[in-house]
Amino acid sequence: MQNILLFSILGLASGAIIATIAIGVVLSWRGSGTINIAAGAVVMVAGYIFWCLRTGYFAPALMMVPAVLLTLVLMALLAVVVEVVAVKPLRTASPLARLVASIGVLLLFQAAVQLVFGTAPVDSPAVLSAEVVEVVGVTVPIAHFILAGVVVVLALALSMLYRFTRFGLATRAASENERSAILAGLSPDSLSLANSVIAYVVAGLVGVLAASVVGVSASTLPLLIVPALAAALLANFTSFGIACAAGLAIGIGESLLFYASTQSWFPTQDGFALPGMQQVAEFFLIVIALWWRGSSLPQRGETAGRSLPPVPRQERLVRRAAPVVLACAVALVVLPSDFRQAVTTGLVATVLCLSFVVIMGYVGQLSVVQLALAGLGAFTVSRLGTEFGIGFPLGPIIAIALATVLGVAIGAAALRVRGITLVVVTLAAAIAIEQFVFANARWGGGQTGAPVESPTLFGVNLGADASFPGLNGTLPSPLFGLLALVGTVVLYAFVANLRRGDLGRRMLAVRSNERAAAAVGVNVRAVKIVAFGIASALAGTAGVMYAYNYSTVSAGSYGIAIALTLVASVYVLGVTLVQGAVLAGFGAIGAVVPLILQKWVLPQDQISIWVQLIIGVGLLVQLKLFPDGLLVGMELKKERRAEHKAQSEPSVVSPRVEEGVPA
């Protein structure tokens, strides 16, 4: 009993951070109608800024009070910068573009911090009292209570601010109906900025206080966004009180779950508690919250609402793709081994990115679980081979089927939500799979990685380690690369063809307008489920290819930061075009572009963090130039120009368009 109390109190600290991030999510939603995936990273940045100021990392160390104050000022400035760079320019862009921008901010913050300070967590000098108190016979640090108390007070203060002040009134009004707010003389831009500054300062304060209690880590703090999103969902993205209470409760619950894992009745494996139970619990909490709140989630009345990037026609694909395919085939034979490896990895990543084209591009559902499904496929192939002796081709088939089934299940769990809210479910699912499956020593690779047997058919080794060396006589085997090339081309053609076919038309109809689609007899749910199935199968296939490519599977390749980087790069390059998948694939970690950067441009180590930084920055720049994605934007320009030409000649299509041009 005492232990339960002890762990409850110890959970207050992480609960306080989750609550703060949840409050930040609510503030962003109310201020600008964005689901701010970067809210956790903001707390981390505050922790690091304070740590720098206090320890004198850049300049002479400051005393505590000035350091706290300066941190808050810097956070407010950061809020202004982010608002100007990543929020304001996208006010009239699609919600998807705004969400992707917040992913960009997250990637950027995390990569910048890791490059400057390294990946190991730092311990901040104490801010809060280090004293302990005794509560009903348990000795606990008083700081935990102070931290939780501060967050509760902040939540109350924000509730009051929103309830009673003119500013709060204006924000509530603008978040309910932006157009009416403008007619009332309010400026949504200023309100968004003000809310953003409040969110950053609140996060800054808690970040500073929490830094000394739980430490600051660039890898874990940003991911607390997942439980925080669960809390924000329970709060309907509206109530600070509920967000705070739910955040604290989740923190306490997780601490108790940790306590439970030390108990004898807790499911164990090889003598250790089953890992990842916490993340699985968070996933189910989010699914429950969505089913409960799903249909009543507040919608903003937007002034300009275009929902998704357009889908340009894909014509003359063979002529465009043929040179690339030829170049790959030659490269797979003649290039040195590390480049051959990179080309193969690029092909595999292309297949993975094709799954984004289907689910995000064609159906408009933002899913980030694809990489995790790929990982699932990869680990399944490994385990089937090593433990059950099931090899090629049955193993991969089972693996792909498993990934498909799981993907469809996740999609079905999220049927009540559409579009960008889906990111919440899939993010939680991805992290749950990562922690529950990949980190599991028996099912996944644990920390060491799992071996994969090479595929053989009729006694011929088709794998990367086969005895068909490249021109320079080293592995990997060009045969595997060429097989991967064939597979990629087939799937590329499949996805491109999908867009032109009957099913693709229905997908685009659903994406364009679910009501109108239903009104012409399209079964919206069925189309979404099928799309999830196709995307998951593609992801599973990519996973199998990954596994054979490296002959080993390690959990590190399927982490959420890499998944978000991939999603962001596909979107930025053009998520509605198959060519976008190819570009993103060859820019993925381990593929050609990062290899070139690593060899000649960037420092050798930490290449994945550098790529993350580049993608983060590139994304924010890119969203301003082509908010629909680079290739899509260029393709549209081309289409428009062609149309323009057609219009300057006498047109039978639309004689009225020309009249519509103002004199």
Add this chain to the structure above:
Amino acid sequence: MIQPVLDARGISVHYGGVTALDEVDIAVGPGQVVGLIGPNGAGKTTFIDALTGFVRHEGTVRLDGVDLKRKRPHARVQAGLGRTWQAVDLFDDLSVAENIAVAAHRPTLVSTLRELLGATLPQSAAVASSLEALDIAHLAEARPRELAEGQRKLVGIARSLAAAPKVLCLDEPAAGLDTDESAVLGQQLRRLADDGQSMLLIDHDISFVFGTCDHVVVLEFGKVIAAGLPGDVKNDPRVIAAYLGTAAASISGERS
């Protein structure tokens, strides 16, 4: 009377505490064009939303004797109840022909699987025939954003026609059209009706409705206030009152 194709009885819709529709009965016979008119906010669009399953309603909707009550919108369409929207929601990323093909093709599990395995399904003849029915075959390859408002309306109607509906509900097909365009549209609808297509038509343009319909129903505040032949309804003082306010009705009443 002949058995109606569409028989809606006692349709009521409540939004919170507000009653948007109150026990409305409307029947549409084979090849008949029924007009539904009424001032703004009278509940015309709500009625079509209820028929097609987009809002929760009380009452029964029967199509050729089949009860549609428990069917979701897409299933009602598949059962033969088509509709268009006031603001035509064409699928922006699809060409006109593709827009119509979405409605024309009825996928089955087998056809979907065949397609996934690479088969190219034959183009349905309904696409071409519905384009021709509205004289817009020349627009087949155009993109929705290239179209003028009137053309969008026609494509919207063609799209619904392609699903071969037993009854087609048209929500404001003439809104945004100029006088000539709506006259042409009226003729086209008339021609469809003469070919046996049953329709339920909502529009603000009263002369368009009176010129096109066989039977007119007038709604006000969710209730039917008049119904009958266009000529009779047109001179009904209650109808004039609903449109121009009570004062006008008294003036018109005195005059007539």
Add this chain to the structure above:
Amino acid sequence: MTQALELRGLSAGYHGSTVVRDLDLRVGRGEVVTLLGPNGAGKTTTLCAISGVIKTHGGSVTLGGEDISSVSPTRRARRGIAHVPEDRGLFFGLTVAEHLKLGRRGEHLDAELAYKYFPALAAITNRRAGVMSGGEQQMLALGRALARQPGLLLLDELSLGLAPVIVERLLPVIRQFADETGCGVLLVEQHVQLALGIADRAYLMGHGEGSTSYDASELLNDTRLIEASYLGGDDLDLESLATDHNQKIYERETQ
């Protein structure tokens, strides 16, 4: 005398298609002007172009003598345009009292003014707009607009979903407000007779082409014109009636 509002050659529409073409229109101080015409004639579009919610394609908008054609909608609202749109522009989560407090920093809304013109609101100050009846919502929308003490009031279809009897009570309040404060009012209303009953002048808009100004009382006495425009009677020659009419106005103004 400067006008409350003056439009010259205004063109506006959506997504590249022009709904209103080359419209000239003015509203004097303290004057109530109603905009008549069938649906699709561009009345709502005109109001939205004045308040800046949609961008104009051409022409100028002058408010109290100042050209505001390139001013943002937020700033137009701050300069004294109160636009009550068709959907009433309320916030369902906010109470009556909160609506009457809502404004930018430094702006003072005269809640008392709202309660003075609409005493019924005073009894339900703590009720949220989302649970109010249609009539109450419309009163709140109007009350809020009046409380902002605007120089120009744009009213779009007050009667939408309301019984005519309620509109019959709301409209005289608008007339009274215009008379007492000198606020100019531009009114779009489908109950034509009610609108004409309180208006000084009316503009009759056709499909997308300019419009003609009439005295309200004249139109009231000559229902043929309006019926022709609304019910689309073919037996009336609108064109010649309008020309005839313009001639009369021209003669009167040049005398």
